Amino acid sequence: MKRKISYINQGRYGRVIYSDKVSNLDFYFEFGGGNCVAMINIPAPADWEKETGRNISERDEITRFIAEQAIHDQVPGGYYKIHEDYIGLYSRK
Numbered sequence: 001m002k003r004k005i006s007y008i009n010q011g012r013y014g015r016v017i018y019s020d021k022v023s024n025l026d027f028y029f030e031f032g033g034g035n036c037v038a039m040i041n042i043p044a045p046a047d048w049e050k051e052t053g054r055n056i057s058e059r060d061e062i063t064r065f066i067a068e069q070a071i072h073d074q075v076p077g078g079y080y081k082i083h084e085d086y087i088g089l090y091s092r093k
Contacts, residue, residue, distance in 0.1 A: 005069050016040050018066055025052050025062070032088070037075050040066065040087040063087060 001021045008015040013030040029040040043051040048059050067080040067087045074089065081088045 003065055005066055005073075007073075016066060016070065018062060023053060025054070027066070035091045035093060036088055037078065037091055038070075038089045040070065040089070042066075042082075042086060044085045 001019070003018070003020040006017045006019070008017065013028065016027045016029050018025040018027070027040050027042055029038050031038050042048075042063055045056060045059065048054070048056050054062065063082050067082055067089070070087070070089055071078050071080050075091055078089060078091045080090065
């Protein structure tokens, strides 16, 4: 199974589901304001293994994949910033 993400929208918030051959990870998101289109909550490094069941060494790769795919799918031409506990998706407007 290739890696992928899917979205469950529930108005001003929802879920981003990351799937690969190992597991599915479920992250809460909410829409932002201004040029911040959305914020995807991710566990901080200290909580990553406990909350996801995945090794901390996978965190950067997984969060970068989610950020890049979400920008591609939801904010073409935008950019992202990965923070300690969330991924910010931004438009360039």
